[in-house]
Amino acid sequence: MESKSKSKSKDEDGKVYLVGAGPGDLGLVTLRAKECIEQADVIVYDHLANPEMLGWARDNAEIIYAGKKAGEHSLSQQEINALLAKKAREGKQIVRLKGGDPFVFGRGAEEAKAIVDAGIEFEIVPGITSAIAGPAYAGIPVTHRSENSHVTFFTGHEDPAKTESAIDYAALAKLGGTQVMLMGVERLEAITSEMLKQGVREDLPVALVRWATTGRQETLTGTLRNIAERALDRGFEPPAVAVFGEVVALRESLNWCEKRPLSGKRIVVTRTRKQASALSSKLRALGADVLELPTIRIEPPSDLRAFAELVQDAHTYDWIAFTSATGVEAFFEIFFKLYDDAREIGGVRIATIGPATAQRVKDFHLHVDLQPDEFVAEAVVREFRKQGDVENLRILLVRAEKARDVLPKELSTLGAIVDEAFAYRTVPETRDTTGARRQLLEQGADLITFTSSSTVENFLALGLPWPKGMQIASIGPITSKTARDCGLKIDIEARRHDIDGLLEAVREFFAAKDVSEQRS
Numbered sequence: 001m002e003s004k005s006k007s008k009s010k011d012e013d014g015k016v017y018l019v020g021a022g023p024g025d026l027g028l029v030t031l032r033a034k035e036c037i038e039q040a041d042v043i044v045y046d047h048l049a050n051p052e053m054l055g056w057a058r059d060n061a062e063i064i065y066a067g068k069k070a071g072e073h074s075l076s077q078q079e080i081n082a083l084l085a086k087k088a089r090e091g092k093q094i095v096r097l098k099g100g101d102p103f104v105f106g107r108g109a110e111e112a113k114a115i116v117d118a119g120i121e122f123e124i125v126p127g128i129t130s131a132i133a134g135p136a137y138a139g140i141p142v143t144h145r146s147e148n149s150h151v152t153f154f155t156g157h158e159d160p161a162k163t164e165s166a167i168d169y170a171a172l173a174k175l176g177g178t179q180v181m182l183m184g185v186e187r188l189e190a191i192t193s194e195m196l197k198q199g200v201r202e203d204l205p206v207a208l209v210r211w212a213t214t215g216r217q218e219t220l221t222g223t224l225r226n227i228a229e230r231a232l233d234r235g236f237e238p239p240a241v242a243v244f245g246e247v248v249a250l251r252e253s254l255n256w257c258e259k260r261p262l263s264g265k266r267i268v269v270t271r272t273r274k275q276a277s278a279l280s281s282k283l284r285a286l287g288a289d290v291l292e293l294p295t296i297r298i299e300p301p302s303d304l305r306a307f308a309e310l311v312q313d314a315h316t317y318d319w320i321a322f323t324s325a326t327g328v329e330a331f332f333e334i335f336f337k338l339y340d341d342a343r344e345i346g347g348v349r350i351a352t353i354g355p356a357t358a359q360r361v362k363d364f365h366l367h368v369d370l371q372p373d374e375f376v377a378e379a380v381v382r383e384f385r386k387q388g389d390v391e392n393l394r395i396l397l398v399r400a401e402k403a404r405d406v407l408p409k410e411l412s413t414l415g416a417i418v419d420e421a422f423a424y425r426t427v428p429e430t431r432d433t434t435g436a437r438r439q440l441l442e443q444g445a446d447l448i449t450f451t452s453s454s455t456v457e458n459f460l461a462l463g464l465p466w467p468k469g470m471q472i473a474s475i476g477p478i479t480s481k482t483a484r485d486c487g488l489k490i491d492i493e494a495r496r497h498d499i500d501g502l503l504e505a506v507r508e509f510f511a512a513k514d515v516s517e518q519r520s
Contacts, residue, residue, distance in 0.1 A: 014041070014092040016084050016115050018108050020101040020127015021049035025137075025213035026284070028128045029053060033097075036125060041092035044083065048099025048239060050214070051434040052292055055273050062087075063433060077107055081114035088120045101129040105155045105182045131180045134212030134241035138219045139255030140248055147246045148177040156184010156191050156242070173198035178245035185210075185240045189228040195244075200224055205248035210240040215266065215289020217257060221248060260287025261507055268440065268448040268470075270295045270455040272429070275326075279449065279499050286507060291445060293436040294429040295458035298326055301401060301422040308334050310396060310421040315346030317419075319370075319395040321380065321407065322352045327398040328360040330423035342366065348396075353380055354498050376478060376497065377407040384411065391415030401425040404478070428458045437464060444468060447492075449502060451475045453482035460486055473509070475502045 017036045022028040029050075037043060037056045045054065047067030054063055064083070066075040075083065080096075087094050102108030102124060115122045131153050135142050142151045152175060154167055172179060173195060184191055185208060196202060202225035209219050222230045224244065230236075257263065266289045269276045273294045280290045301307050311334045314320060322328050335345070342365065351370035352358040358368045370387070372379035384390050394417045397408055401422045408418045432438075444467035450456045456479060472490050474480040476497030480490045492509045494501035 012091050013120050014088040014090065014094060016088055016094045016096060016120055016122040017125055018096050018098065018102040018112055018115075018122060019125040020129075021045070021053060021097045021099050022127045023100055023130040023133040023137075023213040024048075024050050024211065025133070026050060026052055027281075028133060028213060030125065030127065032125050033127065036095050037097070039093060040095040042087045042094045043097055044080065044087075044094065045097040046099050049097045051436075051439075052290075053097065054434045055292065057433065059431075077110065081111060084111065084115060085118040085120060088115075088118070098127070100131075101127045104129040104131060104153070105157075130212050130239075130241050131182055134209040135180065135207070135243050135247075137213045137217060137257040138207060138209045138243075139251040139253075139257070140207055140209075140243055141250060141254070142178045142180060142243070142247060144247050144250065147250075150175070150177040152177060152179045154179065154181055156181045156187050169194045169198045173200045176245075178243065178247050181242040181244070183238070184242060185231065185236065185238045188231055188242070192224050192228050195224060200244075204244060205246060207243045207248045207251060208236055208240045209243070210236060210238075212241055213257075215263070215284065215287060218264075219251070219255075219258065221251065257287065260285075262510060263287035265289065265447065265510060266291065266443065266445040267506070268293050268445045270449060270459050271451050272296050272298050272426075274298070275451075279451070279503070282499070282503050283506070286503075291436055291439055292434065293440060293459075295462065296426045296452075296454050297429045299425050299427050300330075301424055303422070307421055307423060308338070310419060311335050312338050314396060315344060315348060316394065317348050317396040318393040319349050319351055321395055321397045322350070322357050322361060323377070323397070323399045323403065323407070324353070325356045325360040327400065327423040328352075328357060328364075331398050331421070332364050351380060351383070353377065356498055374497070376476065377404060378410075380407060381410040381414075384414065384416075389415075392417060395419070396421055398423050426452075426454045428461060437462065440464065440467060445470045447471050447473055447506065449473045449475075449506070450479050450483060451499070451502065453479055455479075456483045456486060456488070473502060473506050475499075 019033045019036050034056055037053060040057060040061055042062045042064065043054065043057055044064045044066050057063065066080050084094055084096060096111060098106050098108055100106065112122060132142065152172065202223060204224040206224055206227040207219055207221045208231060209217065211217050220230055220234055220236050262283060267283055268291045269280050270293055271279060276292045276294060280292055283290050311331055349369040350361055350366060352361055352368050358371050361368050370383050372383045392415060395411055396419050398421045408420055411418050441464065448470055450472065472483060472488055473492035474483060474490050475494050480493050483490055492505050494505040
């Protein structure tokens, strides 16, 4: 998608991108799809498109839900077609985001035809279909050289206007091999009965994979004879993929996804949208179903000019102390607008709180001279004391507005001359582009993570009902104290006060919990 370097004339149409959103796992979204979302003016998305993808959109992008699920239609197909044409004629770049692949048992082809008929430019961005990804994440290869030589895909949800099924079940029975059905779980009894009538053997292995590739994934196995009854007993509802064939038996040894340590656990991440990705991706890699619900947003400081003047004079200080990676980024964004050579920072020494902050400094090819083992302000003061006499040393403290004043007070008490450079401010996140708050209310969660005092305070300020059984994980003692002061009970506190430490604590907590449940 080309970036819009100039405004479009009123007579110039936009372009529609029919984009495959993949099966649900954000890691399976194509780079091209992400690029299109990032540059879109309008995004029209479906029920099965992971709403977390909307977090990649520009702040001013128009987001339109066109979801369709059983019994609930937000927009009819005709209305969607008309909407795409209307927005394109306004000269806008439109992403039509469809679950899986646009041309695999969706209505992407119909939408593409409507766009062509309207004389509007379009592009197809294929996506990974759940017909392949669902079985793979359940440990079921759709082909195996010793089991089958072909795979057939069919839909269990046909056009209701048809007077008779276009699916030739007799031919399917004769064909054999692996057969994968999309969108037919609610009609499973009728479909399996028809297959049995056509001579398919009743002990044929069958698997149903629900919410495939996400942290909510669950798999139910059985035979052609009993799978419908099992699904009914289990309350197994769509969206699900059904796999028929001998390859289903391979799941016993190849099931990898559902054996991950946080599989089936729903975890809320409250960091800013930009910061959330590091924690979220690591939780997802361990199998968690992650709900990103940012409660804070990073904004420029109230007095950007004052901050820039302090950055400009950074070379006149003995030390620069960074308290966060965000502060490092804000500092050097201004620094390299003022100077084109890193050596202009002079002989100043650098102190940081925490490994993530230190790493961000190293990313700019600068050395960190002081980094305490503990990731709190008090530890920085102790390290400065170890350095010897700090009296009259000039220290530039790069930090957030309204942060704790421990560091500047303690250093000043030691005789240092401290200037505070307010690099950014955190403000409450009022937007809910992805519908995360609604999801939390409807589906609940097992755990919520807090990575700073402001995430605690701003989450509580949302006034959301506390989901039943949702426990709390804190990144460290300062955050925990804020939570307790607000009347919350901390269930997990990281020993190392960084993202990796929090992740380790969460993993250990659920591992111990699982062992306890198995014993009981």
